[in-house]
Amino acid sequence: MNGIVTLAQKEAKSAFRDHIFLLITGLFVLLSVISVYIGSSTKNAELQAYHDIVQLLKSQGITSLPSPPVIYPLSVLSNLISYVSMIGSVVAIFLGFESFSGERNNGTLKLIATRPIYRDQIVSGKLLGGGMVIGSLLGVILIFNLVLFILVSGMTPNTSEILRLFSFFLIAFVYMMVFYIATMFVSLKTNDSAFGFMLMMIIWLAISFVLPQLADSQRSFAYALSAAAQTVTQVPSDTVVSKMIELFSPAAQFQSIGKDLLQVIPETADINLGGLLLKQIGGLIEIVIPGLAVLLLSYRAAQKEEVI
């Protein structure tokens, strides 16, 4: 256990001294803070506009007033879903792409492997180190966003909303860890860090952009066919094929869960957390299972001689 913790501490220390990693992380934090500020200001403007209209109508003696806009507080943080999905995964890739290949190239992997620890402890140490960095990064973002949200919007989230927010960050952590684990596995299998990074960026592009867009295109196509057959629905909705495509995209699953948790979808904004997670259980499994599978493959790959 000591070996795992020692490795994890070293991983965290090295990450926080890497200027490029710090730059990407800084960008991530900054964008999330800006988005919360803009989101909160927009909601405030919406409320102000409503109050202005009410005042105007009252001054004209009109008693039939429009109902106030329904504002779900967490929807102010909705941009976080895209930022975690896009930038968060890149942060995780950047954190993991040299985890083994870099150590192999500078000779330190041999030094670690000749210490009295098992090979699987090396993988566990890297995993814990990555988890510590990603966890502290998301923790900082959570605190910044929550404080800014309360200060700018003037709203205080209730217990249920705080639980939703924590659940979102927990799932964001799992989502980023899946990318970290996948990148660590690639790093175990290749000596060329640049190749590993490029490969992971291609996978990231496919998961985050290509597959969700394919699913969207398919939905639009199905909608157009329905329209032609005059069995049109109001908006393009999920089809069997679009769901099949999204099955291969943890990013699509994460975005769907994130939208539910952060009250972006009005229909699910009032469901309790347990019910919501149960509804999204399929999506959660589709995020977790690939990560677990690749982690097991990493433990297996670490036992092989060519890793060193």
Next chain:
Amino acid sequence: MLITENLGKKYGDFSAVENLNLEVKEGSIFGFLGHNGAGKTTTISILTTLILPTSGRASIGGYDVVKDNLKVRNLIGYLPENVTLYGDLSAVENLRFFGKLSGVKNVDASIDDTLKLLEFNEWKNRKVKTYSKGMRQRIGIAQAILHNPKILFLDEPTSGLDPQGTKELRDILLMLNRERGTTIFMNTHLLSEVTKLCTDIGIISKGKLLLADSIKNIEKEFPEEKSLEEIYFKIEGGAI
């Protein structure tokens, strides 16, 4: 201290090491000589538990390198060829990391002792990436001896060092052997270093051990050859 019996390593049909029988005595400085690709690094990789042999066995301090690999790792120190360590960390941070991994109890005191021994205190808090090759090699030695190993494995330790750095490294190794009684197993192809440093040598070619004995005995065995270099080429030539 170190014994191998018919040790072998095959990669498919290719034999990197074949029927290697070696004995390295405690307190000796053993130079393992051979051309590039002769099987030196494969042998050191088996002995340091990095790879598994495909035949035979090897033991260090009585422990089998396969069955008791964790116990063997407690006895050994290792410096691979061209290791650069963690450039963004200082020497002390690098040593603290490797010391903790080795299970050193009072790691900061051990670091102080080791850096004093290697006369490196002045630069210990600078990032390793700012060091010269010679300084990095010295920190490489420091991480290998921090836990006071019984036997130190070095793979081409003078590779890339200038004459001054080579001399300093040689002095350090002699001092470790003399003051701590550390047994040293060194892969090299530099005969001049072997002559100045080693008490015993082994010569390997194409995975096969051609000769292993003390330098004194070898010189007696080859009275007509004037130097170790001539002996080496005679043996190597015979093998080819």
